[in-house]
Amino acid sequence: SLMLDKNQSRQLLRIITSSEHDFKEAGYTYSTSMSDKRIIELFPGGQNQVVEYEDRLSYVELVVNARLEENANQTDVVRQGFLSVIPRYTQQRFQTELSPLCYLLTLEELEQRVCGDPEIDLDLLKRKTQYKGATVNSNVVKWFWNVMKGLSKEDRQRFIQFAWARSRLPHDMATNNNIKMLLNFTKTSEQALPKAQTCFFLVDMPMYSSEEQMRQKLMQALECDEINS
Known part of the structure; x- marks a missing residue:
């Protein structure tokens, strides 16, 4: 400490x-x-x-x-991470390496720049999602987004945590072409739960036969993930 x-x-x-x-x-x-x-x-x-x-x-x-x-080494890593989000300002007349941008932001705005927005923007997430095993017009894809739309703010955060090991979307997600979520629809048993590969922001989703079944299985997966973590 x-x-x-x-x-x-x-x-x-x-x-x-x-x-x-x-x-x-x-x-x-x-x-x-x-x-x-x-x-x-x-x-x-x-x-x-x-x-x-x-x-x-x-x-x-x-x-x-x-x-x-x-913990000087660990603190320096945190500092470097902070400075990767808030740009450095290196002119000698300033006594800090932080950009003047820092002093123009409210605490809430600074939190969003560093941690992301606590509100999960479903329209943004949908635009940044790719599909495998189904197309954007498939019923299972439509069901998935209906399920996501019906989730509470907290459950949407739990889904992002489940899928990507973080509870918020980064502030630059809209402009960062390297960030994509992959929904991989698989022909496994309908009794199976969705699985995630958090390193790749990838969710393996069984081909459920109804929207309600998908909702129930997804919520079970989120609950299991919360218990395991």
């Missing part, structure tokens, strides 16, 4: 406010416990060096810095 846990925060506060006698009794060394319970030295040989009472504030600062830097 990038933030100190409550137990460690309380411990550091006790160190700052403790009496000299209690501090020396504790026998602190220049080491600390990380979030995964590893004990690390705050500098080479620190585990063998006792912290003096007058140096306790410096010790606390070293502990805090160690915890804040604990």
Whole structure:
């Protein structure tokens, strides 16, 4: 965690406010416990060096810095992902690498740029869908979109999660030609549930004999997916 846990925060506060006698009794060394319970030295040989009472504030600062830097690599990956959505701004007169666009967006607009819209646009999804084993005029295709139209906002998100391992469509889906959903209609048993290959945004849909059967089987698949995840 990038933030100190409550137990460690309380411990550091006790160190700052403790009496000299209690501090020396504790026998602190220049080491600390990380979030995964590893004990690390705050500098080479620190585990063998006792912290003096007058140096306790410096010790606390070293502990805090160690915890804040604990997930630096993971945080940098998140930062790079953020900057892939919000463009960099590299002119020297600005003290940030974020585009001024950031400061023109509301929090809701920024969330949509980064995470996608929580409302699943069925018209957009339909335009970006390809079919195998059926055509756009096939009954099974028409039934599928009727079923999707009848789903709640939450169930539409569950379907996207089931099909693509994410609950929202990306903000650039309309213009990104690389994003397509593939509906593969298969001649398996009508008792079988739809299956998904999330890496490819691909859904294997049995050739059900009615719209109601398709709806029931799809909802069962979504429920099973939610339980398994």
